[in-house]
Amino acid sequence: xxxxxxxxxxxxDTPGEVGLPKIPVEKVMISKWxxxxxxxxxxxxxxxxxxxxxxxxxSIDVLDAxxxxxxxxxxxxxxxxxxxxxxxxxxxxxxxxxxIGEVSLEISLICDPCTNLNNLPYVGKEKSTSFIKTLxxxxxxxxxxxxxGKISVGDSATLIQAQ
Numbered sequence: 730x731x732x733x734x735x736x737x738x739x740x741x742d743t744p745g746e747v748g749l750p751k752i753p754v755e756k757v758m759i760s761k762w763x764x765x766x767x768x769x770x771x772x773x774x775x776x777x778x779x780x781x782x783x784x785x786x787x788s789i790d791v792l793d794a795x796x797x798x799x800x801x802x803x804x805x806x807x808x809x810x811x812x813x814x815x816x817x818x819x820x821x822x823x824x825x826x827x828x829i830g831e832v833s834l835e836i837s838l839i840c841d842p843c844t845n846l847n848n849l850p851y852v853g854k855e856k857s858t859s860f861i862k863t864l865x866x867x868x869x870x871x872x873x874x875x876x877x878g879k880i881s882v883g884d885s886a887t888l889i890q891a892q
Contacts, residue, residue: 730820730888734829735789736812737882738805742768747848751805756881759784759832761874764810780873781837785809786827787869788818798863801851808840809869811880816888821870824891831878838871 738751751767758765763783787809795802804812813827827834842864847857 730816730890732788732813732816732827732886732888734811734880734882734884734886735814736804737764737880738810738812739764739767740808741766747845749806749808749845749848750803751808751810753805753882756879758877758879759834759874760877763874767810782871783874784811784834784872785840785869786811786813786821786834786836786872788812788816788821789814790816791818791867791869794867795863800860800863802849806849807846807864807868813886818867820890821888822891823870826875826889826891827872827886828889829878829880829884829886831876832874832880833876834872835875836870837873839866840869840871841865842868 737754737757739754739757740751761780761783785808787807789812792802792804821836823836825836842861844857846852846860847854852860
């Protein structure tokens with residue numbers, strides 16, 4: 730199955746700021762530890778820089794569904810590094826691979842929603858419980874990097890499903 734890189738999102742380590750929303754870039758280098766210019770405090774400090782959490786991936790169909798449900802979510806808001814288009818989120822499973830040019834990623838973990846999402850202007854503490862419940866099993870996937878390289882917005886990506 731072929732998909733496309735719709736957005737690439739990063740967030741540098743900025744004192745006093747949380748990692749959301751991430752900001753779009755046109756191209757980036759991906760290595761074992763993630764995207765150049767991206768800092769994930771949770772992964773770095775709580776998970777000891779777990780390489781299984783190097784890249785967070787989400788498909789645009791989830792963002793579209795959330796918008797239809799009244800949540801004005803934009804690419805990067807949920808902390809995803811790669812927003813993919815033309816792919817059904819529900820078919821992605823742990824062990825699947827995504828190849829983007831020379832880059833190869835392997836889906837390793839589901840990303841659970843966290844209270845950091847309260848910092849989004851349309852959530853806050855008042856809507857936190859509802860938003861987190863809405864995102865269960867839909868926040869995205871973490872992937873480990875099997876092969877490093879550069880990617881750009883608009884690049885084709887191939888999903889290879891695990892057997």
